[in-house]
Structure formats: C-alpha cells, structure tokens
Amino acid sequence: MGPTCFNNFMRFANLTSEIKALQFNILTGYPYDHPSMIDMVTRSPQNLAENLVAVLKGFEWAQVGVALCKECYSDDDLSSEKYFETVENVFDQSHVAVKEILKLEKGARRENISEQIEVFEASARVILLMLGDNLNDYVEYLEAMALRNWTNEEYTPVLVLSKNVLNGLDVPWKSDPSLLRLFDKTIIIYNNVYTRTKTSQFTTKYSFSTNEETVISLQMYEAYYVLAHYLNTAITSDFSLFNYTQPEKAIASMNISGPFESIYINTAGQRLAGYDVAVVDKNQTSFDYILHLGTVLTDKNCAQLACLHFELNSTLSSFYEAPKDVPLCGFHGEICDQTGVIYAILVVLGVVALFVIAYIAFRKVITNSKGRSISNPWLIPFTEIHFIDLTNTDGSQHMSIQSLQRNADEKARLQSLARTKQIATVDQSYMLVDKFVMRDKIRFDRYDANMLYQMKSHLQHDNLNGFGGLSFDKASHIFIIWSQCFRGSLHDHIFTKERQRGTSNNFEGAFLRDILKGLEYLHASALNYHGNLTLHNCLLDSHWIVKLSGFGVNRLLVKWKSSGQIFTEDHTPVIKSEELHYFDPAIKKIWKNMTGTKADNGLITPVFGRKCDMYSFGVILHEVIFKKKFVENFIDSPKDLGEDDSVLIDDENDVQASKFPLPIVIPEGIEVHNDLVKMLENCFGANRPDVPLARKITDTVLKMSGSLVDLMIKNLTAYTQGLSETVAIRTAELTAETEKNDQLLMELLPPSIATDLKLGIRVDAKTYKQATILYSDIVGFTSLCSESEPIEVVTLLQGMYQRFDLIISQQGGYKMETIGDAYCVAAGLPKENGHLHVEIICMIALLQRESLHNFEIPHRPGQYLNCRWGFNTGEVFSGVIGQRAPRYACFGEAVALASKMESNGKEDRIQMTLASQQLLDDFFPRFIVSSRGGITIDGYGHLLTYWLEGDDDKTQYQVAREEIKDRFEKLNKNGDSSPSTSAPNSAEISSDGRPKDKMTLAKEKVLAERKREEERMLQEQTIHEALGDAEEQVELAQVLVDDDEDHGKNGLDDLRSTLSSPTLEDEDDGEEEEVGKPIGNDARINSQASTIPET
Structure with missing residues (x-):
C-alpha cells in the first residue's frame, strides 16, 4: 500500500514489477500507468479526465477552453490538476478538442484576468476552470467575466473540484448573498464519491483529524477489500488469476461490490468512480440554490471493462437545456448566411422535432428506463415478476432460498401455502410475494401513496428489509413484494429443528440489538411505527444480520379488508393465527371495529403504534430468550363465508392468543437477568419502555463478548457440525451400500476385472x-x-x-x-x-x-x-x-x-x-x-x-474337504441361528493352552482317519490272503479228481468261449473298434487326436 510521496513512486513501481508483487496506490494520483499497480485514488488524473470526458459527451460538447492555475494547488499534496497533461492526453484520445489553455497565476486580480480571457472569444464557449479546491477560489474569474460583460448563458464556466467533498459543497453565497449572481448558471463537477450516507458507519467508528486522513483511510480500506476479493476469487474459483504480469486485467474482469459502493477497475489498473454534476440556479427554492443534474455512472460494457458515461436527469430535461459549445452562427457568424429555403425547411423540421421531443420528454417524465412510474416507483408491472414453484422448496412460510429439496412430509402444507405465499424473481433478485384476491379495483389515496413511496424510496437501513412494491395481474390479484433473505426468518432459526443450532446468549443479544436498531429507525421515520413486528418478519440475511420486514403493510390490509376490497384465496384469515399473539389486544380490537373509511385515519396514533410495537418486541424477546412459543400453535382453516370472502382475524384463536403469561415464568435450566425480566413484564404493561431504553438494557444484560463476526463464526461452526453429523450418517449409509454393490460386483466379475471397470479402465479381450x-x-x-x-x-x-x-x-x-x-x-x-x-x-x-x-x-x-x-x-x-x-x-x-x-x-x-x-x-x-x-x-x-x-495325496485332499465342510457348517449356522457360545473341547486346545487353528485341526483329523483306514485295509488283506489259500486247495483237489480226457475237452471249450466273447470294456462302451485303423480328426484338433494300436 503506498507510496507516500512522489519521489518514491517510480522506485516502488519498478520494485514491485521486478518482484512480481501487487502495489495499490492509495495516497495521490500519478500520471503514469505501470504494470502490477492498481490506482485506488478517486481524484487521480485519469479518473478526473474520464469524468470530464463523460460530462462533455453527455452535454454533447466537442470543444472546450481551459483556465488552469497549477500554483493554486501548491498547498494540496493530493491534487491531480497539476498533472493536466494527462487530462489533455485523455481528451485527445476521446476526440475532445482543447482550443485554448489559459494559465493563470495564483492571486491574479480580476482586471488582469479580464484581459487574459479574451483568447476564448474566438475559439471556445465552454470553459473548464481548475483554479482551486473551493468555490471561493473562482470568484475572481467570474468577476472578470462580468467586467467583460460575458454572461453565463453565452460563456459557460464549468468549475472542476476533484477534491473529495465529504461534508457537502461549501457555497460562498451563504455568507455573501451577492455572490449568487456571479455563480448563477455555472456548472459544477465535484468529487462526491464518499458521501456521508455511504461512509457513516466507517467514519463513526474511526475518527480522523483532517479530511485528507479520512480520504486516504477510505481508499486504503477499499484497496484491502479489492485485494481480499482478488485473492478469494483466485483461491476458490480460478487459480489462474495469480498472474502478476497483468493483474489489472484480472481485477478489471471481476464484479467487486465494495464496502461503500461497487468498485470498477479498468484494464490499465485505474479506478474509475463517477463525480456529481450540478448547476447553480438562483431561481431554486432550496437553501443552497444548487440543482443536481445527475451523477456520472460506471459500467463494464466496454473494452476497458470500466468506463464512465453521463446522462442528464430525465426529470430535468423538460426545463433545463445545456448551453452550446459553439455559438448559433459560429464564432465568426459563418453559419448564419443560409438561404430562405433552408430556413423554411429548418422551421418545418423544428416543429416536427419539437413534437417528437415533447412526446419523448413526457414519456420520460412519467416513466423511468424500465417503464415504471417515477412518481409511483412501488408499482411493479406484473410481467416483470417470474414465479418459482413453491411446492418444490423446503422451509416455513419465509423460506430460505438455499433449501431446494422438497420434503415429502410437508408437501401438502406447501401446496396450501402456495395459495398465498410465493417465491419469485424481480430484476434478477429473489422476492417473497404475498397474494390476495381483489373484489374491486383498489384506489390509493394520497396518504397510502405517500406511505408506499416512503417505503420504497426513502426507508433505507441496514436492519430493514427491502420493500419491492405492489403488483396487479389481470385475474384480480394483488401481490405484495418483499426482498427474500438468504437464511429465512428468525422464527425458522429458533423453532425449526432442521435449522436450530445451539445459539449462545451473546448471539441472541446481537439479534435483539438488530431488531431494536431497525425499530428505532422506523420510529424516527415518516412511517412512525412498524405495525407488523413478528418473528416471521425478522429475516436473516447471508451475514446473519436481522432485517425487519412487513412494516406498514398491515395498515393497508386491515383497511382493504374492512372495506371489503380483498380476501384470501384459500378463505383463511387475512392475518394468520400463528402471528396473532404478537399484536397488542388493544390494536386488534381497533382493527375489528374499522370500517375502511376516512374515519379510521385517527384511530391509531403514532404514539399508540410505537407502544404496540414494544408489545410485539416483548413477545419476540420472550421467544428468543426462552426458545419457547409464547402461545400454542394455531392452524387456520377456511371459513364458510361464501366464495368471495374471508375474515380479518379468527376470533376463536384470538381469544387464546391474547392471553399473555404474567408473571413471567422462567423455564428450568435458563438463567435470565432480573432487569431483562422486568423489561419483559413492562412490555406487556401500561408503562412500556421505548426503544432506546430497551436497547440500553439488552446491550448491557446481553453484552456481546467479541465482535459480531466472532459470534457469526461460532454459529456457523455449530451449523457446520450439525451438517457434518448428517453427512457422516449419509456417508456411512452410502459406504455400506457401496460395499454391498462391490461385493455383488466381485461375484459377477473377477476382482481384477471389476476393479478396472470401476476405475474406468478399458478391459480388452x-x-x-x-x-x-x-x-x-x-x-x-x-x-x-x-x-x-x-x-x-x-x-x-x-x-x-x-x-x-x-x-x-x-x-x-x-x-x-x-x-x-x-x-x-x-x-x-x-x-x-x-x-x-x-x-x-x-x-x-x-x-x-x-x-x-x-x-x-x-x-x-x-x-x-x-x-x-x-x-x-x-x-x-x-x-x-x-x-x-x-x-x-x-x-x-x-x-x-x-x-x-x-x-x-x-x-x-x-x-x-x-x-x-x-x-x-x-x-x-x-x-x-x-x-x-x-x-x-x-x-x-x-x-x-x-x-x-x-x-492319491489323501492328506491334501482331506484338508480341503474338511475346510469346505467347516465353512459350509459355519455358513448354515450363521444363517439359521446365532453362533454357539459353548467352550471348546480338549482336542481343540494346544499344549500351550491356546486354541488350535482350523488347518491344524483339519490335518489332525485327516491323519487320524488315515490311520484308521490303514488298520482296516490291513485286516482286509489278511482275510483275502486266507480265502486265496483255501480256493487254491479246492481247485487243486478238483484237478486231481477229473480224468485227463474230460479235462482236455472242457479246456478246449473254455478257450473257444473266451476267444469269441467281447471284453468287459467293449460292453461298457457299446462300440467295436477296427484293428489297426486310426481314429480321430487330426485336421480339426491335433492335440486331442489319437490312435489305438493293433493288438
């Protein structure tokens, strides 16, 4: 961040370029473009020149004169007018001709200036004046114009003030009214980038001795913001942004919201911020006689990704006309020697153009650029509302946009809710839309229109939700539109289990403080009071800041319902029963007695309305501190009042909702300060505290330790832990299912093949x-x-x-x-x-x-x-x-x-x-x-x-067989009953006392069986040998008995029988083989072919 003086500028610029580091210039503007440097100064020569070019083109001025006094800025180290050469170069690039440059000395008298400004007479009518930082510095020049009898209508002086105007313009005619005549019709271009409304929070929190310190601090703060945005984008979205050779192009491509307003950086690393343009008009009724012509606007629709343009305020185009940069007949009268025919044509064309301009001007007066009424900005065309299907979201009636997964248990309730509540987008922003049915066309009186105008245009606060407006469709519906906050309502945060987290008392204090800050602003505004303060209308934005919503709407709904102009589409009460307990019974009684006429206007005074707001705050305080419903939940059901009607309030539910718990009963396990309990009781009594007192008590009792950011981090940490638990459960379920799928896949395919397929590896044949x-x-x-x-x-x-x-x-x-x-x-x-x-x-x-x-x-x-x-x-x-x-x-x-x-x-x-x-x-x-x-x-x-x-290897075979048998028995046991818990027998215990493994047991079992088999075979062999000896003795005796002749005959017959009978193998196969003939097909499969040799 720097540098701190001009001498160090080039040194630091070359150094940061050499080491590839970003440099942010926050002190003063310099007339140089340098790689890897971002110029954040709003009064830099480049930004000053771009603003002048935008204004000149907006007024259609192509040539100007310049009166410059560089010595007049010698006491201002931050000025950029001394670098007018840079401004002149930008003029040349933008095709703006500088006809004359008059250099004046500091302290020059009006008589000398009167002689010097004669150079403009033949070349320029629009004169840019850069003679100092204050309007008093231009008095001598304007008096010199008066000495030459130059009027401000003929010669247009444009006063350029690049110094930041933090506290508004200091006009010299306040102390000397006679100077107003000199400044009349002069145009002022001044640096009003850091307005009080934009920087109030920053300047209130930090104090500075001079305006220069304030400006430098603001520019430093914005520089750090841009750097943080750049690094966050590079880390989370696009790592290629770490390109230090041309960082200005990377930053120029970003949309940077900025802490005070959007920040635009062009591709040269220059920050562009629009100046304000005004004209002094002595006929104005305002105290400073300054008419605001508009602000130079910034957009990214150009090659440099940041450019300025200026358009005259559409409401002023009908009565203010910018002077010309060239006289009507030219500087020497060369244009006025035209013939009469040309005059006639010009008259005809002028009349036609006048009608066209008048028509366009009239349209611009009554509508803005989007076709909306300027006088009624709260009226939104129905075609600009794009509805979202509510039954596909999840949440309460003030739903969080982040939740888009439908909950099956709430489907019926959401479908019913969609009849009155809808989510929509307007101008690419999410909106919450309340829908009601109109019986007759609604007419707005001056009071209603003014209140809606205030709600739309003037009520702006950090703790107020944006009012979108009203809209009407062709089917007799009226839509009330509010901005939708990212995190839903405070009711959701406290009472919805899916979102509820262990919120600390400190964070509760932050919530209550935000509510009271918004309520204090409303009580001091033209609206006087909220009138509809409920937990459902306390919304949480993405930064966990509470924003009050729904203010002012109940006044209109009660009025329209009392006159019979509206009803709900589902015939439920206009004011929902779940919100009845937030309203003071006294104000509900007044609502029920209203007739919808002018006589109702004085029934609710601002003082009474503010007291009712404190009653509502007491209910909110009770529910936030105790995390307990003030009353039981009420469910609205349609009333049988005819097809086109509904009640304002359900009387049966209201009887229960109007009973408030006094004295306050503190639930077990909750410690509450006595002052807080006392204030809670007073909110329901006659002597109710005002907002400042309630804020003082809550700030003292519920004092926050650490900053709001620390509390937000704690809450987000608890929220993340809850999500982590849910993710862990879902991950475990997914892992179990994945293991089942993997196990099934391993059964269908070989493990190696299955693994390759899971990894996406191609498995070739x-x-x-x-x-x-x-x-x-x-x-x-x-x-x-x-x-x-x-x-x-x-x-x-x-x-x-x-x-x-x-x-x-x-x-x-x-x-x-x-x-x-x-x-x-x-x-x-x-x-x-x-x-x-x-x-x-x-x-x-x-x-x-x-x-x-x-x-x-x-x-x-x-x-x-x-x-x-x-x-x-x-x-x-x-x-x-x-x-x-x-x-x-x-x-x-x-x-x-x-x-x-x-x-x-x-x-x-x-x-x-x-x-x-x-x-x-x-x-x-x-x-x-x-x-x-x-x-x-x-x-x-x-x-x-x-x-x-x-x-033949009985041991190996028996081991395999026993292992299969054990595995199958174990499989059956696990499938049929629980495993046995009986103690192992002695055969299953080794000599050292430890259980034997399955393989050892199986081997011992096989060896025992083998030993028994050998003993059995030995016994059988002994028996066979004994039988063989007996048969031999019998056969020998038979041979000795037979005579020789009979024996020979019988032996021959036995031999013939043996030769003619088939073999045992032939009987089994049922096939005869040809002796000596090869069998098989060597051509088909050689490895399987064979021959049977001759016998």
Whole structure:
C-alpha cells in the first residue's frame, strides 16, 4: 500500500514489477500507468479526465477552453490538476478538442484576468476552470467575466473540484448573498464519491483529524477489500488469476461490490468512480440554490471493462437545456448566411422535432428506463415478476432460498401455502410475494401513496428489509413484494429443528440489538411505527444480520379488508393465527371495529403504534430468550363465508392468543437477568419502555463478548457440525451400500476385472495359451423338474450351488456361468498361474462329486443327485461382454470341447481330454487317472479320453474337504441361528493352552482317519490272503479228481468261449473298434487326436 510521496513512486513501481508483487496506490494520483499497480485514488488524473470526458459527451460538447492555475494547488499534496497533461492526453484520445489553455497565476486580480480571457472569444464557449479546491477560489474569474460583460448563458464556466467533498459543497453565497449572481448558471463537477450516507458507519467508528486522513483511510480500506476479493476469487474459483504480469486485467474482469459502493477497475489498473454534476440556479427554492443534474455512472460494457458515461436527469430535461459549445452562427457568424429555403425547411423540421421531443420528454417524465412510474416507483408491472414453484422448496412460510429439496412430509402444507405465499424473481433478485384476491379495483389515496413511496424510496437501513412494491395481474390479484433473505426468518432459526443450532446468549443479544436498531429507525421515520413486528418478519440475511420486514403493510390490509376490497384465496384469515399473539389486544380490537373509511385515519396514533410495537418486541424477546412459543400453535382453516370472502382475524384463536403469561415464568435450566425480566413484564404493561431504553438494557444484560463476526463464526461452526453429523450418517449409509454393490460386483466379475471397470479402465479381450474349463450337469434334471414344484427346484439348486461356490472359492477357480442345472468353472484366467489350473479343476471336480454324495434332495428324502463332469485344457480367449449388465466370458475350441466332455460323459464320472491327462501326468502325478478309451464326439471325430478317479495325496485332499465342510457348517449356522457360545473341547486346545487353528485341526483329523483306514485295509488283506489259500486247495483237489480226457475237452471249450466273447470294456462302451485303423480328426484338433494300436 503506498507510496507516500512522489519521489518514491517510480522506485516502488519498478520494485514491485521486478518482484512480481501487487502495489495499490492509495495516497495521490500519478500520471503514469505501470504494470502490477492498481490506482485506488478517486481524484487521480485519469479518473478526473474520464469524468470530464463523460460530462462533455453527455452535454454533447466537442470543444472546450481551459483556465488552469497549477500554483493554486501548491498547498494540496493530493491534487491531480497539476498533472493536466494527462487530462489533455485523455481528451485527445476521446476526440475532445482543447482550443485554448489559459494559465493563470495564483492571486491574479480580476482586471488582469479580464484581459487574459479574451483568447476564448474566438475559439471556445465552454470553459473548464481548475483554479482551486473551493468555490471561493473562482470568484475572481467570474468577476472578470462580468467586467467583460460575458454572461453565463453565452460563456459557460464549468468549475472542476476533484477534491473529495465529504461534508457537502461549501457555497460562498451563504455568507455573501451577492455572490449568487456571479455563480448563477455555472456548472459544477465535484468529487462526491464518499458521501456521508455511504461512509457513516466507517467514519463513526474511526475518527480522523483532517479530511485528507479520512480520504486516504477510505481508499486504503477499499484497496484491502479489492485485494481480499482478488485473492478469494483466485483461491476458490480460478487459480489462474495469480498472474502478476497483468493483474489489472484480472481485477478489471471481476464484479467487486465494495464496502461503500461497487468498485470498477479498468484494464490499465485505474479506478474509475463517477463525480456529481450540478448547476447553480438562483431561481431554486432550496437553501443552497444548487440543482443536481445527475451523477456520472460506471459500467463494464466496454473494452476497458470500466468506463464512465453521463446522462442528464430525465426529470430535468423538460426545463433545463445545456448551453452550446459553439455559438448559433459560429464564432465568426459563418453559419448564419443560409438561404430562405433552408430556413423554411429548418422551421418545418423544428416543429416536427419539437413534437417528437415533447412526446419523448413526457414519456420520460412519467416513466423511468424500465417503464415504471417515477412518481409511483412501488408499482411493479406484473410481467416483470417470474414465479418459482413453491411446492418444490423446503422451509416455513419465509423460506430460505438455499433449501431446494422438497420434503415429502410437508408437501401438502406447501401446496396450501402456495395459495398465498410465493417465491419469485424481480430484476434478477429473489422476492417473497404475498397474494390476495381483489373484489374491486383498489384506489390509493394520497396518504397510502405517500406511505408506499416512503417505503420504497426513502426507508433505507441496514436492519430493514427491502420493500419491492405492489403488483396487479389481470385475474384480480394483488401481490405484495418483499426482498427474500438468504437464511429465512428468525422464527425458522429458533423453532425449526432442521435449522436450530445451539445459539449462545451473546448471539441472541446481537439479534435483539438488530431488531431494536431497525425499530428505532422506523420510529424516527415518516412511517412512525412498524405495525407488523413478528418473528416471521425478522429475516436473516447471508451475514446473519436481522432485517425487519412487513412494516406498514398491515395498515393497508386491515383497511382493504374492512372495506371489503380483498380476501384470501384459500378463505383463511387475512392475518394468520400463528402471528396473532404478537399484536397488542388493544390494536386488534381497533382493527375489528374499522370500517375502511376516512374515519379510521385517527384511530391509531403514532404514539399508540410505537407502544404496540414494544408489545410485539416483548413477545419476540420472550421467544428468543426462552426458545419457547409464547402461545400454542394455531392452524387456520377456511371459513364458510361464501366464495368471495374471508375474515380479518379468527376470533376463536384470538381469544387464546391474547392471553399473555404474567408473571413471567422462567423455564428450568435458563438463567435470565432480573432487569431483562422486568423489561419483559413492562412490555406487556401500561408503562412500556421505548426503544432506546430497551436497547440500553439488552446491550448491557446481553453484552456481546467479541465482535459480531466472532459470534457469526461460532454459529456457523455449530451449523457446520450439525451438517457434518448428517453427512457422516449419509456417508456411512452410502459406504455400506457401496460395499454391498462391490461385493455383488466381485461375484459377477473377477476382482481384477471389476476393479478396472470401476476405475474406468478399458478391459480388452485377451488370449490365454493354456487354461482349463470344467462343465457339470445334473443327470435327470428335466424329469425331476417336471415332477417338482418350482420353489422346490429353486431350493434344490440353491443348496447345490451354495456348496459348489464354496468349493470354487476355496480352490481359486472362477465360476463363469450357470444355466439351469449346467455349471461352468474356469481356472488359469483372468490371472495366469502356470500349470496349476488343471490341478485346481481336478480338485474342484472331485470335491463337487463328493459333496453331492452327501447332499440329499430337500423335497425327496433319501434321494441324492448325480452329475456328469467334463473338462479340457487348451487355448481360450476371454473378455467382458455388455455394458449395462457386463459379463466375463471365455471362448474357443477348448471351451466347446470341455462342454462335449461333460455331455458325452457318464453319471457320477469325471471325464477329461488327452491334453488335460498329459498335464496331470507331467506335473501332478498324484491324481489317479484311468483310460476310458476312444469315443466318437460330434465335430471332433474319435478322441481318446480319460476318467479322473481321485487324488492319491489323501492328506491334501482331506484338508480341503474338511475346510469346505467347516465353512459350509459355519455358513448354515450363521444363517439359521446365532453362533454357539459353548467352550471348546480338549482336542481343540494346544499344549500351550491356546486354541488350535482350523488347518491344524483339519490335518489332525485327516491323519487320524488315515490311520484308521490303514488298520482296516490291513485286516482286509489278511482275510483275502486266507480265502486265496483255501480256493487254491479246492481247485487243486478238483484237478486231481477229473480224468485227463474230460479235462482236455472242457479246456478246449473254455478257450473257444473266451476267444469269441467281447471284453468287459467293449460292453461298457457299446462300440467295436477296427484293428489297426486310426481314429480321430487330426485336421480339426491335433492335440486331442489319437490312435489305438493293433493288438
């Protein structure tokens, strides 16, 4: 922030540019543009020049003269008139011609000035005067004009005062009325950017010794505001704004509201702020004889993103005409030598133009730029109101705009509420609209119109809500429009659970202080009193500041209802029963007795109205302090009074609402100061306190610790914690559902594939050189289904597949699909595992077969299922099919041949191809395999296949089987009942006293069973050996008895019988083989083809 003197300007400017830092100039204007510097001075040479150009173009002046006295500003270190060269350059760029520049000396006498100003006679009629900071500095020049008999109508002096006018213009004719004649018709352009009304809060809070200190402090405050806005936007919205090479362009693109008014920075880093324009008119009735012509306005609709323009006040265009910069006949009379024909044409055109101008001027007088009446700004055209569907929002009758999610429980109530309350936008601002039905056209008398004008135009305060106005549609409805605050009403904040937070007493004090400040302003205004003070009408804006709303409206509603001009559309009372307890019973009695005529005007005096406001404040104080309803909730219901009528007040509800609790009962757990209780009782008594006294008591008793910002932070922190709890609950629910979805997805797809799909990674089809595919199918399933109920079939398949899935999960296979009773399993994909895939499939097939031996058909006790299994090893390719319901599938001849192995297999047998058998023989010889021989398969010819009989490694197989059994029993136990809490037996405890793990238990169990099996087999072997010895002895005795001849004949017959009978294997296969003929189709699948050698 700086610099503090001119000598340091270029040094700091070059330094900040070198280190890429922002510099804000807040002291005095300089005639230089420099990168990375923002000039916040309102009287800088650039801003002064832009204001002059805007005024000159507004008056359509293209050429001027200048009278300049640089020495007159020698005592003003902050002046910019000494840099007139910069102003002259801006004039040249804007095509404003400076015909003459007259440089005067400080203290020059009027006689000398009279001789010097002769230079303007032949070149200029509009003279810009820069002779000092005060109007007294221009007296000598104006007297010099009088000496030359120049009138202000012929030569227009424009007095330029760039110094900030903080306390208004100091006019010299106050002390010397004779000077008014000299200043008459002079135009004054003065710097009125920091008006008292805009900066009152700042200047009241901080005191300064001089106006220069005040201006510098205001400019410094605004500079910090712009910097904060720039950094906040860069951090939260657009990180690219950290571009220190051209920061002025980044800041120029922003909309900066500013602490006092909107701040505009152009692309050169210059702050543009409009000056005021006035004319001195001795015929004015005002005390200072100054007629305000308008203010130079600022907008962003230009290439520099900030530019100034000036338009004459539309109300003055009918009686004030700006003088010309060129005489009617020119400076030398060269324009007036036209012929009579031209004069005639000009007269005709002048008459036509006069009618056009008169019509336009008349329209401008009665309407503003938006087509609204200037005399009645509170009258809003209905076409400018854009309604929002209220049933799609959430909240009370004063809803928060931030809440847009509909609550199903309140849907019916909101639909009823929409008959009288609506949310709308007017001029791109949210508004709350009350709707009533008109029986007759409403006419406004002078008192009503003046009150509405005051409410719309003059009642401006930080603690008052903006009154939008009234509007009428073509369907006999009247709409009362108020600004809608961001956070709803104070009633919502206190009594709505969704918004209620633990508000501290200090913050309650801030709320009450805001209410009293707004009430104090209303009591001192032309409105005299509020008349409709309720918690519903205490709105909270985005900064947690309370704004009073609804003031003055009840007077009109009661008047119109008493005369029968309005009623509610849903036939409920005009004054809602939930707000009845806020009003003094005395004023409600007067309302009920009103007739809607002029005789009602004196019934409610300003003093009585202010006392009724204090009654309402007492009710609000009771509800805010105790957070308890003053009376019970009342619900309005339509009254049967005919189609076009409704009551003003529900008398039944009013009887209960008018009972106020005296003495005051303080709820348990709440501590209230005695002075506050006393004031609360006085609000309901005859000796009611006024607003200043109530404010003094509340400020003392409910004294705030820290600033209002600290209290706002506390409240926002509590609000955030409440939202955090809600978010945590919703997040936990979402996490649980996500886990379920992930678990289901992992069942449908392989985990690695599912993870890639979740991350958005494309899963391409892949070829696997070697994988093993297993198919199984239930034998006789079709006939079983025809004889069973559907639910029985589903139960059967669920039980069987539950066992199969456990086996696959344990062994590391992947279930490809199930179609009815058909079951397909793959191993070796999507993650390749060398040759382990064939071992996995063998274990799966064996364990599935054994599990079926123990699986009884649920609806057929004593019957068991039988399946066929078939698998094959070979090259396959796989990928994900589909998007809405993706499915992982594999294809290839190896898959088709695996299916053939199952379909051509036998009941309760596991068939495999030669490729699978060779892998088992090479890498896993522990599996017991037997040859089936050659079989004919459609499409493949004659293939050699094998049966998988079992696993020779009993220990590993038994461990897997026991683990499957334990997991299935645990699954059933968790599904049927709670887990057992019985103590473990001694066999489950290790030597060190700790429980044994499942694998240890399973191994010990398998070893015990294996030992018992070996003992059984040893016993059987002993029995077989004894039987064999006995049979040999019998056969030997028989041979000795038979004679030789009979023995030879019988032996020959036995040999022939043996040679002619088929083998046992041929009987099983039912097929005959040709000796020496190759069987198979080497062209289709070489790895599966084979030959049977000759015997």
